[in-house]
Amino acid sequence: MAGISNKDRMKIPRQIMPEQNPDLRRTNFKEVNLGFTEELAKLEALRCLQCPKPVCIDGCPVGVKINDFVKLVSEGDYAGAAAKIKEDNMLPAICGRVCPQEEQCEAKCVVGKKGESIAVGRLERFVADYEREHIGLSKPNVKDKTGKKVAVIGSGPAGLSCAGDLIQMGHDVTVFEALHELGGVLIYGIPEFRLPKEIVRVEIESLKDLGVEFKTNAVIGFTDTVDELMQNGYDAVFIAVGAGLPHFMNIEGENLNGVYSSNEFLTRVNLMKAYKFPEYDTPVFNCKDKNIAVFGGGNTAMDAVRTSKRLGAKNAYIIYRRSDIEMPARKEEIHHAKDEGIEFILLSNPKRFIGDENGWLKGVELIKMELGEPDASGRRKPLPIEGSNYILDIDMAIIAIGNGSNPIIQKTTADLAFNKWGNIVVNEETMATSKPGVFAGGDIVTGGATVILAMGAGRTAAKAINNYLVS
Amino acid sequence: MYKIVEAEFIAPNVKRFVIEASKIALKRKAGQFVIVRIKEEGERIPLTIADSDNSNGTITLIVQGIGKTTKELNEHQTGDYIIDVVGPLGKPSHIENFGTAISIGGGVGTAIAYPTAVALKQAGNYTIAITGGRSKEFVILENELRNVCDEVYPTTDDGSYGFHGFVTQKLKEIIDSGKKIDFVLAIGPIPMMKAVAETTRPYGIKTVVSLNPIMVDGTGMCGGCRATVDGKTVFVCVDGPEFDAHQVDFETLTRRNLAYREMENLSLHDYKCNLEREIEKAAEVK
Numbered sequence: 001m002a003g004i005s006n007k008d009r010m011k012i013p014r015q016i017m018p019e020q021n022p023d024l025r026r027t028n029f030k031e032v033n034l035g036f037t038e039e040l041a042k043l044e045a046l047r048c049l050q051c052p053k054p055v056c057i058d059g060c061p062v063g064v065k066i067n068d069f070v071k072l073v074s075e076g077d078y079a080g081a082a083a084k085i086k087e088d089n090m091l092p093a094i095c096g097r098v099c100p101q102e103e104q105c106e107a108k109c110v111v112g113k114k115g116e117s118i119a120v121g122r123l124e125r126f127v128a129d130y131e132r133e134h135i136g137l138s139k140p141n142v143k144d145k146t147g148k149k150v151a152v153i154g155s156g157p158a159g160l161s162c163a164g165d166l167i168q169m170g171h172d173v174t175v176f177e178a179l180h181e182l183g184g185v186l187i188y189g190i191p192e193f194r195l196p197k198e199i200v201r202v203e204i205e206s207l208k209d210l211g212v213e214f215k216t217n218a219v220i221g222f223t224d225t226v227d228e229l230m231q232n233g234y235d236a237v238f239i240a241v242g243a244g245l246p247h248f249m250n251i252e253g254e255n256l257n258g259v260y261s262s263n264e265f266l267t268r269v270n271l272m273k274a275y276k277f278p279e280y281d282t283p284v285f286n287c288k289d290k291n292i293a294v295f296g297g298g299n300t301a302m303d304a305v306r307t308s309k310r311l312g313a314k315n316a317y318i319i320y321r322r323s324d325i326e327m328p329a330r331k332e333e334i335h336h337a338k339d340e341g342i343e344f345i346l347l348s349n350p351k352r353f354i355g356d357e358n359g360w361l362k363g364v365e366l367i368k369m370e371l372g373e374p375d376a377s378g379r380r381k382p383l384p385i386e387g388s389n390y391i392l393d394i395d396m397a398i399i400a401i402g403n404g405s406n407p408i409i410q411k412t413t414a415d416l417a418f419n420k421w422g423n424i425v426v427n428e429e430t431m432a433t434s435k436p437g438v439f440a441g442g443d444i445v446t447g448g449a450t451v452i453l454a455m456g457a458g459r460t461a462a463k464a465i466n467n468y469l470v471s
Numbered sequence: 472m473y474k475i476v477e478a479e480f481i482a483p484n485v486k487r488f489v490i491e492a493s494k495i496a497l498k499r500k501a502g503q504f505v506i507v508r509i510k511e512e513g514e515r516i517p518l519t520i521a522d523s524d525n526s527n528g529t530i531t532l533i534v535q536g537i538g539k540t541t542k543e544l545n546e547h548q549t550g551d552y553i554i555d556v557v558g559p560l561g562k563p564s565h566i567e568n569f570g571t572a573i574s575i576g577g578g579v580g581t582a583i584a585y586p587t588a589v590a591l592k593q594a595g596n597y598t599i600a601i602t603g604g605r606s607k608e609f610v611i612l613e614n615e616l617r618n619v620c621d622e623v624y625p626t627t628d629d630g631s632y633g634f635h636g637f638v639t640q641k642l643k644e645i646i647d648s649g650k651k652i653d654f655v656l657a658i659g660p661i662p663m664m665k666a667v668a669e670t671t672r673p674y675g676i677k678t679v680v681s682l683n684p685i686m687v688d689g690t691g692m693c694g695g696c697r698a699t700v701d702g703k704t705v706f707v708c709v710d711g712p713e714f715d716a717h718q719v720d721f722e723t724l725t726r727r728n729l730a731y732r733e734m735e736n737l738s739l740h741d742y743k744c745n746l747e748r749e750i751e752k753a754a755e756v757k
Contacts, residue, residue, distance in 0.1 A: 178690050180508055180515075180555040188692075217557035219690055223494055244692040248704060255699055255723055257730040264693035272514065272687065278741050281514040281540055282687070283734035359726040406691050407709055 006049050014116035015044040022339040026309050029192045029275065032336055033097070036126040038076075045074035048118050051110050056120060059108035061456035064088045066105055066120055073123055082131035083138060085124060090164040091157070091455060093132060093199045096125025098190060099452045100330050132199075137206050143170035148469040151176060151234040153220045153409075156184025158240035158442030158454035158461075160207065165462030167210045171469060174234075176218040181271060184242055186451070188271040189263070191303050193310070194333075197270075221408035226416070230437060236465045239424060239433070239440040240458060243403035243448045249295070253353030254399075258285060258361030262296070262304045262400035269307055285396055288312035293364060293392065295319050295350060296400035297327035298448075302337050304398045309340055316342050317394070321349040321369050321382040347371070347382065351389060353397060363393050402448045409444070423447055430464035431457055439465055472552040476529060482604070482611050484536045485579055486545045487521075493528025495520070495558050501590040502564030502681065502713055505530070506689040508555035509544050516540050517686045517708070519583040519658075520559060530556075533582030533611070539738040560689045561712045568595040569654035569677070573645065574620070575601045575638050575667055577659020581612050583681055584658040592619050596654070600624070601641050603659070607632035639666045652676050657716060661725050668716035678716040682707045685728060699723045 018034040019025070025032050036044065054067035064085055072081035085092045101121035109117035131137060148171045152159045155177040163173045181187050183200045208214065220226060220241070229237055246261035248254050265284065268274040272282035292313040294305040297320035309316045318337065320327060323346050327334060338344070347369040354363040368388035371380035405422030417425040417434035424433055424440040431439045441457030443449055477489035495505060504519040522531035536542040547553070564587045572591045576584035581602045592598040600620040604610040610625045610632055617623050625633030626641050634641045638659075646652055655678040657667035664680040671678040684696040684707050691709035698707050699720035705711065 178557070179688060180557070188688075217555055219557060219560065222498065222559055223557075244690070245706075245709075246692070246694040248694065248697075250704070255697060255704060255727065257726060261694040264687060264695045267687055267693050273512075276512075277734065278738045280512045281738060283731045283738070285730070286734075359723075408690060 004046060009047055009049060010111065010115065012043055012047045014047065014119055015040045015122070017119070017122055019336075022341070025193065026306075026340040029310055031196050032193050033125075035129055036122055038130075041073055041123060041126040042076065044119050044123055045070045047111060048074070049111060055108045055110065056105040056118070059105040060088075061104065061452050062088050062459055064105075064124070069127065070118065070120070070123055073127060078127055078130045079135050079138070081127045082135070085127060086138070086140065089124075089455070090161055091203050092124050093128035094157070094186060094195060094203065095452055095455070096121050096123075096128055097195050097199075098450075100450060102331055104452070132202060137202070139206075139209065140168055142168050142210055145172070146170040146469065148172065148235045149174070149233055150465060150469075151229045151237045152240060153226075153237065154178075154184055154240035154242060154442070154444075155182040155204070155214065156186060156240060156242050156442065156454065157451045158242075158458040159184065159238070160203065161455040161458035162238050162240065162441070162462045162465075163212045163458075164207055164210070165459055166465060167207065167212050169462070169466045171466070172211070172213075174213045174215060176220050176224075177214065177216045178219040178241075179271065180216050182214055182216065188267045189300065189303070191266065191270055191307050193306065194303065219408065221412035226409065226413045226435075226438060235437065235469055237438045238431075238458070238461050238465060239409060239438065239444060240442045240454070241406060241409060241444050243443040244406035245404040246399070247402050247404055248399055249350065249401065251350060251352050253355055253361070256353050256355040256361045257359055258395060259353060259397045259399070260285075262294070262300045262398050263403070265304055265398050266300070266307065269311070275311060284311070287396065289314045290395040291315045291317075291393055292396045292398070293317045293319050293345075293394045294398045294400055296402070297322065297329055298400060298402070299329045299333055301398075301400035302329045302333040304400050305342050306337055306340055308396070308398070309342060317345050317392075318342060319345045319348050319350065319364075319366065321347065322379065323347055323371065326379045345392075349382065349384065354391065361395065361397055363391050364397060365389055365391050403443070405444060405447075421447065429460070430467075431461035432464060432468075437468065472554060473556040475547055475549055475551050475553065476527075478547060478549045478551070480545075481533070482579075482609050484545070485609075485611060486534050486536070488532045488534065488544075488547070489524075489529045490532060490553065490556060491528060492530050492556050495556065496523040496525055496528050496530050499523050499530065499559035500563035501566065501586040503559035503561050504689075504712060505532070505556050505558030506560060506686065507532070507544070507553060509540065509547070509553050511554065513554070514540055515555075515687055515689065517560070517683070517689055517712075519681065519712070521582040521585055533579060535579040538735050539742045542739070543742060557689070561708060562710070564590060564656075564713055565679070566590045566594045570596065571599065571650065571652050572596040572654040572656070573599045573601060573642065573652055575603070575642060575655065575657040575659070576612070577603045577638055577657075577663040578605070578609055579611070580657075580659030580663070580681075581610075581616075584656060585612050585615060587656055587658075588616060589619050591654070591656070592621075597621050599645065601626060601638045601645075603627070603638035603641075603663070604632075605629065637666070638663060639670045642667060642670050646671075646674055646676070655679070655716075656681075661721055661728070664716065664719075665721040668719070668721075672717055679713050680716040680719060681712045682714060682719065682724060683712070683728070684724060685731070698727070
């Protein structure tokens with residue numbers, strides 16, 4: 001195989017991810033993507049040209065040595081490939097599933113300039129799954145103990161990646177989590193069908209094996225303040241609490257019964273397992289045979305609408321004020337949603353929610369939009385078309401238009417600088433905040449973003465915290 | 472795991488729990504609450520902290536068995552464990568020396584009004600407590616209130632004890648007696664809090680209520696507890712739980728609290744049936 005020419009490599013088509021049949025999967029919560037077989041993975045890996053200047057790496061927020069690990073896959077050395085990825089990314093089973101590779105590594109891929117890029121994400125996922133299922137997770141080396149203690153606030157992607165790096169650097173690490181279960185948005189937000197919770201649990205267990213201590217039911221700000229953590233022997237603190245304050249649209253009828261934030265809907269279903277009600281005590285509004293509208297065009301909106309379909313929705317709509325080109329959700333998620341029968345109502349914006357005599361949602365007034373000139377975000381600004389209002393009958397609405405910043409840390413930490421949106425201000429190279437010894441990263445700094453960006457911030461912070469502690 | 476070190480019924484269906492939670496005991500201030508989950512399949516419910524003991528590292532919760540979770544919690548005995556207790560959450564009560572303050576508790580709401588009454592007294596207020604119940608056995612914490620407050624008025628709807636009538640009637644009587652009232656705190660069922668708000672409104676007396684919406688995380692993340700106050704949406708868990716009674720939209724709160732009624736009834740029904748089956752099984756074994 002080593003002798004295969006680049007021309008022959010280019011002839012191999014991009015391998016297709018096996019998926020659960022749409023008609024079947026919209027009735028269950030099992031993972032949609034089934035993962036590459038060894039055969040598919042090797043074929044896909046052979047497509048890589050092994051460029052002397054692997055630009056794909058530039059597209060990766062954490063700099064995974066993509067060309068090296070892909071080569072190891074093509075040679076069948078999956079353990080080697082896993083070790084190679086883990087030099088830069090502690091959570092490949094998660095990133096292989098939820099990273100927007102098409103905008104990152106795969107967007108840079110040279111093969112992709114002429115044809116379809118290498119399926120880096122699918123290969124990463126294959127390697128991580130293979131290691132977990134057939135080899136067992138390798139235990140990275142941990143340096144001698146430094147005697148320094150770091151508190152990590154939040155057990156989502158930023159917190160976990162920071163904790164993983166710091167423990168390997170020899171520091172003692174305690175992760176504080178507000179909820180009763182670890183994993184943050186990976187657990188309460190992203191549904192099982194996109195990221196099986198078992199994978200998150202295995203990753204967390206491996207951090208525990210390395211010596212990371214986890215404390216649940218710890219709302220920093222209330223249970224302990226940041227200052228108290230510093231006074232109680234922590235030499236540095238990493239704040240990775242996520243965004244965690246859902247935006248609403250501030251339109252009439254938003255507090256009617258039947259209107260959820262996507263956070264609440266997904267938390268009820270994912271974290272509290274409301275889909276198993278009454279075996280589990282937390283209920284969620286009955287979706288069966290209902291008309292359900294999700295407002296927004298991001299990945300969370302796709303997660304919510306596809307969840308509602310699985311809970312039995314008759315008609316499940318995405319309602320988005322721009323066109324599908326501007327949708328921030330991953331192409332794969334949009335495609336999966338469409339395959340599952342989700343209806344997209346584009347260029348439409350809600351004006352008000354309409355309730356029945358008992359205060360339950362029964363409809364939404366929409367206005368059609370058209371795209372004008374590009375706005376500050378570079379996307380064409382949606383403008384209402386006067387007089388185009390119409391009413392859509394819906395039984396449930398889920399608002400998935402993003403998150404503001406949770407106020408708890410801000411209100412309880414005096415000398416920490418925040419911007420006007422409530423995001424913590426950091427030095428972008430070190431993630432250091434205005435408060436000595438306190439670092440921050442992830443959505444509380446950037447506003448709602450991706451898992452991999454949060455993980456990247458966690459790693460950057462770990463390096464800076466290490467420098468701070470040893471200097 | 473959080474150990475229950477004391478559990479006793481203090482009124483029909485109302486149980487007092489003393490729970491080991493040293494950190495919360497140390498931190499909590501009047502008006503704050505915890506979120507409790509009693510088992511792996513359990514839901515997260517908010518309960519206001521009634522009291523705490525720093526030397527023993529315990530907090531006190533007073534729970535009225537209404538739905539499945541509170542009824543199941545009230546089956547717990549001394550020595551049992553609760554898997555999750557998180558807090559203290561929410562903003563503490565705003566306490567200052569107003570002058571003369573009246574703290575009103577309706578039913579189990581007295582448990583929530585009590586710590587704030589203590590704090591009001593400590594801040595120098597002349598503190599009057601009104602504690603109402605349907606009948607004598609539902610009047611709780613009277614002795615505790617008497618130890619703290621300058622005046623205490625138990626009221627019962629049926630006249631079986633104390634003042635015969637609603638807490639609002641007693642409140643109006645005190646106001647109309649000519650005493651200058653500077654602050655009123657009312658905690659209890661929504662109709663009672665609304666009635667108190669309407670009683671004090673014409674007098675322009677500053678009145679605060681503690682809202683009890685349905686919550687999930689209790690930290691601002693889900694927005695499920697949103698309420699309408701002064702025409703604006705608030706998240707009760709992080710913006711409250713206490714708000715100006717004259718600004719609260721009680722209709723929306725009532726409606727949102729009933730949103731899961733059908734499912735709650737189903738859940739409670741299943742729970743009762745299971746309990747009965749277990750009792751029958753136990754009887755057969757005997």
